[in-house]
Amino acid sequence: MTLWRPDPTTLRRPAYLSLAEQIARAIADGKLESGARLQTHRQMADDLRLSVQTVSRAYEELIRRNLISGETGRGTFVRSLRREPDPPYLPERLGEVIDLSILKPICEPLHLDRMKKALGWLAENLPASSALSFRPNVVFPRHRAIAVDWLRTCGLDVSATNVSLTNGATAAMTVALMSVAPPGSKVATEGIGHHTLTPLASYLGLNLEGLAIDDQGIIPEALDACCRESGIRAVFVQPSVINPMATLMGIERRAAIVEIARRHDIAIIESDILGPLVEDRPPPIASLAPERTLYFTSFTKIVVPGLRIGYLVAPDRYVAAVANRHLVSNWMATPIIAEIATRWVSDGTALELVNWQREALRTRHATAAEVLSGIPFLSHPQSLHIWLPLTGERTEEAFVAHARLQGVAIATGTSFRISNHPWHPAVRISLGSTTEAELRSGLGVVANLLRGDLEHLLLAI
Known part of the structure; x- marks a missing residue:
């Protein structure tokens, strides 16, 4: 049994996701090595004063990320470190998460309606x-x-x-x-x-x-x-x-x-x-x-x-x-x-939807400019995303994990890094992957995290 244990004082809501992130960081940092056996659900729940259901959800999340595996009759173990690269986006969207990690165009009911009509036409004209x-x-x-x-x-x-x-x-x-x-x-x-x-x-x-x-x-x-x-x-x-x-x-x-x-x-x-x-x-x-x-x-x-x-x-x-x-x-x-x-x-449908997308993006970019007012980022009026350099001393991984604990998924900048040139930490944020309301809320979380870093730096000077 490994000597590493989660720190209950750092757990935040939702507790299952905070616990999963803490274990994931321990695996990434080598504190939990490949093959290490984790505590049983009951043992960890008792140690952390959580419900067994909360620990079970955390383990399920780690299994979904392919970081641990459960073996009937033996326990739960850290999997061998993967050599395949992780995508910058969530492989699947969880209900609680505002997913700003995957690059998508803005989609509304009209897009599904157009596809349905196209398939209906195709059924008669294939x-x-x-x-x-x-x-x-x-x-x-x-x-x-x-x-x-x-x-x-x-x-x-x-x-x-x-x-x-x-x-x-x-x-x-x-x-x-x-x-x-x-x-x-x-x-x-x-x-x-x-x-x-x-x-x-x-x-x-x-x-x-x-x-x-x-x-x-x-x-x-x-x-x-x-x-x-x-x-x-x-x-x-x-x-x-x-x-x-x-x-x-x-x-x-x-x-x-x-x-x-x-x-x-x-x-x-x-x-x-x-x-x-x-x-x-x-x-x-x-x-x-x-x-x-x-x-x-x-x-x-x-x-x-x-x-x-x-x-x-x-x-x-x-x-x-x-x-x-x-x-x-x-x-x-x-x-x-x-x-x-x-x-x-x-x-003309294709060009019509392109023109619609362009106008919809204007609204999304205006939202980003409003919510992130005073925070520098890179964008273009027709880009599906923004590139946001990080301030303070927080790493990309920690910033992304912190946002995730507050229910927002964003992509690390290093996912797109190909050279070994000097690097400034950054994140990529999709503007089209969710609703306008969720985008505003998700950007608000990012802005609060960044402004918290800036406030911390000013107090330290």
Whole structure:
């Protein structure tokens, strides 16, 4: 039996979650080692003067997080530390938690109503090829032609033969990486970037190089030095607001990135999953360097989450590679979802919902500015989130845990950290993942925590 015991004086309401967080921190800090046996529910309840039900709920929460396991007849034990990275968001939403951790568009009943109507239309109009064919070239010619129209709203003028339909942005990103970077090669990206890119690169046998960034994204000199010193095959960029710090890369910076990529003959992978949502943005990098840029966009973050479909545009020299790698990793996009996307692009529903999202985000950003008044944070009028640097001496993990104890889930900044450059603790907060009222309440919790830190610092001076 381990000698470590929870401290009853630090428990806060809800007690089960506070206890679970305390045990989780002890596991993370090594105070509870892998294989350590925890007290029985009754023993811990007696020691902490809690109900057995409260301790049971805490253990259930830790089991859900895969930190402990119960073995019938033997007890409850700390699991071996996981080597897989944790996502920055809650894997599932608990009833008591205001979840500002997962990046989602704002959704209201109208979105569900539109999907229901689309499925009703589809029941009467589903083409035989979408239900019966295995061949992408049989299913998707019409969809590719309509995709060209949508890509034009994104700032690209491309041929349908260069477009592949994918099951959203993650599938497109995977295929793009597989197409330009063989196992063992190196890919450069922003030092604070896409949270799934690091594990994905690992699974594909790629080496990631996180580059220095500023308020426009990758610093050109850092990319040039990386190309000269490291022999990279591609650079992955998120130039339009979807990146964690919600930065928008200007046209001169985009042109500089293109010039360096051409000089060193590397591919560019451009993630533009917000597409036409972002107003007054510069043209995509793909429009400046169509001969070497693999560009992708999707509908899940700007139209409705269930519309899991995306468009991947590849230069002529990569078209065959993209088709083959898409076949082995996905075979093809889901035809039924593609039918809905094609209809919505054709009849204007997709753009209507994008415009709705833009206006709804204005309200959410106004709420954030009001509740966090006087607290510095980074955002963009069309970003789905804000990036909030932390003050005081509190770590990201402690701040996120403290917010969670008060019923609010947010994402640690280090979940998006790719480089080893100097780091300032921060958190990412989603603006669209819940209702307006819950957002205001959740931001209020964050503001109170931060203002408490500031007050503590002033008293210490």
